[in-house]
Amino acid sequence: MSESFINARTAGSIGFIELNRPESANALNRQMVKEIVNQAETFDADNAIRVIVIQGKGRAFAAGADIEEMKEETPLTFEMDDPFADWDRLTLIHKPLIASVHGFALGGGFELALHCDLIIAADNAEFGFPEVTLGVMPGAGGTQFLTRASGRRKALEWIWTGNRILAKTAYDYHIVNRLTAKELLDEETIRLAREIAERAPIAQRLIKEAVVHAEDVSLKDGMKLERKNFYLAFASEDQKEGMRAFSEKRKPFFKGV
Numbered sequence: 001m002s003e004s005f006i007n008a009r010t011a012g013s014i015g016f017i018e019l020n021r022p023e024s025a026n027a028l029n030r031q032m033v034k035e036i037v038n039q040a041e042t043f044d045a046d047n048a049i050r051v052i053v054i055q056g057k058g059r060a061f062a063a064g065a066d067i068e069e070m071k072e073e074t075p076l077t078f079e080m081d082d083p084f085a086d087w088d089r090l091t092l093i094h095k096p097l098i099a100s101v102h103g104f105a106l107g108g109g110f111e112l113a114l115h116c117d118l119i120i121a122a123d124n125a126e127f128g129f130p131e132v133t134l135g136v137m138p139g140a141g142g143t144q145f146l147t148r149a150s151g152r153r154k155a156l157e158w159i160w161t162g163n164r165i166l167a168k169t170a171y172d173y174h175i176v177n178r179l180t181a182k183e184l185l186d187e188e189t190i191r192l193a194r195e196i197a198e199r200a201p202i203a204q205r206l207i208k209e210a211v212v213h214a215e216d217v218s219l220k221d222g223m224k225l226e227r228k229n230f231y232l233a234f235a236s237e238d239q240k241e242g243m244r245a246f247s248e249k250r251k252p253f254f255k256g257v
């Protein structure tokens with residue numbers, strides 16, 4: 001069996017994917033991206049899992065694409081092997097995806113975090129797109145995701161210079177959801193994941209679809225999908241349970257059905 005570049009584990013209803021190439025600052029080679037996405041899909045299909053967390057082992061979240069591997073690429077190897085198809089699969093995950101980031105999240109590592117729905121960052125996190133210092137540019141959605149978060153001017157400044165974005169700045173520009181002391185990152189990540197995991201999973205799935213859709217369509221079309229999804233939520237037992245629990249003045253217990 002070939003070497004694996006990730007560790008997967010579960011804790012209650014949380015599925016953890018740990019990037020496990022610490023000697024290379026978790027640089028993402030093609031196989032590693034495939035393993036991350038395969039595991040995310042496995043958790044996505046597992047009824048016992050409600051939230052998926054991606055984190056890095058060692059000093060960094062991920063220092064980008066594996067430059068040693070990438071330097072041999074040609075336009076044709078990209079075209080024929082289509083490695084970005086794996087990244088596209090990540091955008092199809094239905095469950096909440098949280099990136100728990102400490103240390104460097106650079107290049108493809110930053111893009112991996114930006115593919116997640118939420119980012120929780122340790123105060124030592126440093127984000128950035130150094131691709132321009134290598135003569136290239138972001139290729140896994142960096143120009144799109146960062147621009148949507150920070151607006152065009154800051155995105156251009158950061159991607160043109162390759163300058164790092166410190167955790168506090170990333171927070172100020174709505175690139176990350178929450179900031180925490182490095183020592184508390186795991187604890188705060190679990191706290192957030194558990195809070196999400198307690199809510200109604202079908203509603204969350206419908207919410208994710210509607211919110212992601214909002215970035216791409218007209219207000220009218222977005223409202224249309226929201227309304228359909230709102231109707232659909234009323235097909236779930238969780239809707240009955242949630243509203244019954246409110247009337248009975250107790251905490252709801254959602255089963256995701």
Ligand code: CO8
Nearest residue numbers: 023024025027028063064065066067106107108130139140
């Ligand atoms: N690729 C390959 N190896 C890496 C990478 C990388 N991206 N980053 C770090 N490493 C290796 C280093 O070569 C070093 O290995 P060795 O010990 O064998 O010399 C080891 O990890 C530790 O790194 P450093 O000794 O450099 O540690 P420092 O603390 O001094 O520096 C840094 C850490 C700042 C992260 C530094 O290593 C660095 O600048 N790395 C490169 C960052 C970078 O340029 N990232 C962008 C890569 S291009 C990209 O991501 C394009 C994305 C396109 C789509 C995504 C497809 C997957």
